[in-house]
Amino acid sequence: MTSGTSTPSRRFNTDRWRATPGPFKVGAVILAAHALFAIIGAVWTPYGFAEMGAGLPLSGISWDHPMGLDQIGRDVFSRFMHGAHIVLLLSFAGTILGMVAGTALGLLSGYVGGWFDAVTQRVVEAMISIPFLALALVMIIAAGPALAGAPVLIVFVVGLVYAPRITRIARAAAMEIATREYVAVAELRGEGTWSIVFREILPNAANVLLVEFSLRLSYAPILIGALGFLGFGIRPPTPEWGLMISENRNLLIASPVTVFGPGLGLASLVIGFNLFTDGLSRMLGQRPVAGA
């Protein structure tokens, strides 16, 4: 929760928890489970995530290997566990980058207006016109072989794909807030543009931006997974879940759990984020916009 909005400081108590919307609760529980799983997976896994010969390759599922083994004998469950924090960290980092860039640009453009706004909007429009997956893939190719598969590149790409979309939302919010009296008062006080944008407009746009952040965060694992699935994501042997699904796709007949285990992880994470967003937007009185 952010501070600075009109709501009083939120202290956790059971009454408040009971009053929150159902989807928010279910989503929060799913996300907490994912976070816990990710923390455990980051420090301990039954086998090494890149350890070959953890068992007989393709020997199927057993108590020792709940998701089976892949073609080079790596324990898929250990890889799945280790991948959890990677998926979460990449999603958060990418979305935060997009939020910071998009919010700064959008608020400024919405408040300042004029030619700056006109130019920004045309560039934003152009970036949104390139299908996001194509834009992401092109940027990955443009980064060249030296950076290919590096986490930094993935974070940067997610941020850059998100930034123009977030800019739009932030701009709309800023234009609405800019007409309020307290902004006029601040202008009369002689405050500078930066001060007005970040001290007056940003706190009042917090609700809109929070829902937007949550919405973008929901989609980040899918985007990162899609890049991995297509072979343009994180470099192997790092067990990003989308990459794992594509690695083990030819085991679909022999051992479906090996493919759908990481798939279930990815889907449940996104369900958690989506429910959380849905509940959050209801609590903050916002309506989330569907669509990538």
Added chain:
Amino acid sequence: MSIFRLLASRILLSALTLLLVSILIFLILEALPGDVATRILGREATAKALEVLRSQLHLDQPALVRYFQWLGDFLRGDLGTSIATGRPIADVLGPRIVNTLLLSFFAFILYLVLALVPAIIQAVNRGKAIDNVISVITLLLLSLPDFLLATMLLFLFAVAVPILPALATISENSTWPEMLRVMVLPAVTLAIMMAVYAIRVLRDSLIEVLRSDYVRLAELKGLRPRAVLFRHALPNAIVPALNVTALNLGFLIGGVVIVERVFSYPGFGTLLIDALQLRDIPLIKATVMISAAVYVAANLVADVLAVLLQPRLRTSR
């Protein structure tokens, strides 16, 4: 008169957007600092190979000259030559675009059914169990990555119950029934992915319209519920869903990349992936440019349709 001015300004803005897209693509792919040829071939490339590639891409000329050369050729319909195959890009792209259009058309028809039917059922039975069940299913499907949904459908209908082909390979002499059978799984995947977004919007707007005065009036006049729903409520409720459909077309272009890849369908999407893997810059530029043009055109059509369908929008703005 004003409607023509509106149209003209929208078309001009779209053209401007595409011009900016071309600049962006060029900047990203060719004007980043560093040597383009080295980035394509890697550091281990021999000096000779680099030399050949540089002359193929005309890298000896300044970036500005190359950009206008490319733009001019593109506008005249000359899409350039693919580096990997040495063939004119128009020849490579043509059949792939036709395949993807076929697939998209099929998917779009399915999408209309898959979006309208659940939304109407929900709106008519709002608040009842069936409404909630469909909402939950939509939310679950909304959370499913497209590549996972495609893989799941492939597993269900091509592996577990093998009634459909796993690989959507088609050739020039495939017959129509064969083509359709092959396209079922990819088309269903795309249609579901698009429908889940539209169902929510359509349901909400339908419920809103069903509460409105003119629907009440139509009901009070004694029109049959079916007539009220299909003649009065639905046409008005569709307008908000149009924007989602335009967004969906944007998604379709991206989704096609994933879905075609999963089912090995020889379309536009697999071509883009191939071009990216081979770092075939002229082919990448052409494919991305065309996909952006489709998106911009789809949005333009949706805007215009929204104006034509809802007279209120004609005067405002």
